[in-house]
Amino acid sequence: MAKVLVAEDESDIRMLTSYCLRYGGFEVVEAADGLEAVTLAERERPDVILLDVRMPNMDGLTACKMIKANPQLANIPIAFISALGQDAEIESGREAGAVAYILKPYEPDKLIALMREIIAEHGKR
Numbered sequence: 001m002a003k004v005l006v007a008e009d010e011s012d013i014r015m016l017t018s019y020c021l022r023y024g025g026f027e028v029v030e031a032a033d034g035l036e037a038v039t040l041a042e043r044e045r046p047d048v049i050l051l052d053v054r055m056p057n058m059d060g061l062t063a064c065k066m067i068k069a070n071p072q073l074a075n076i077p078i079a080f081i082s083a084l085g086q087d088a089e090i091e092s093g094r095e096a097g098a099v100a101y102i103l104k105p106y107e108p109d110k111l112i113a114l115m116r117e118i119i120a121e122h123g124k125r
Contacts, residue, residue, distance in 0.1 A: 007063065064093070
């Protein structure tokens with residue numbers, strides 16, 4: 001079973017996202033901010049990381065850069081999830097190392113399909 005780390009500061013969205021992914025057959029690890037996401041990525045070694053862009057303590061872009069700078073974590077694919085769809089933000093995410101960007105609100109089936117696609121393309125850890 002593939003493992004997805006979900007980092008989202010809004011607990012209801014984090015819970016809904018995790019539920020959707022579990023329904024899709026994924027194991028899910030949850031983080032409430034970017035700092036916790038970095039710590040959990042080091043400990044859990046997920047197959048995919050799904051980061052909210054805007055979070056307290058450490059935003060998703062900074063967390064992505066930190067994860068990508070760690071040689072033991074650099075090959076884990078990262079996707080961003082955000083309520084904003086601004087081109088500059090999407091480009092910043094790609095520059096930080098993200099492989100995908102999904103907008104909230106998302107359709108659960110599309111989120112599950114995206115996670116499967118990322119794992120198929122980048123491999124399971």
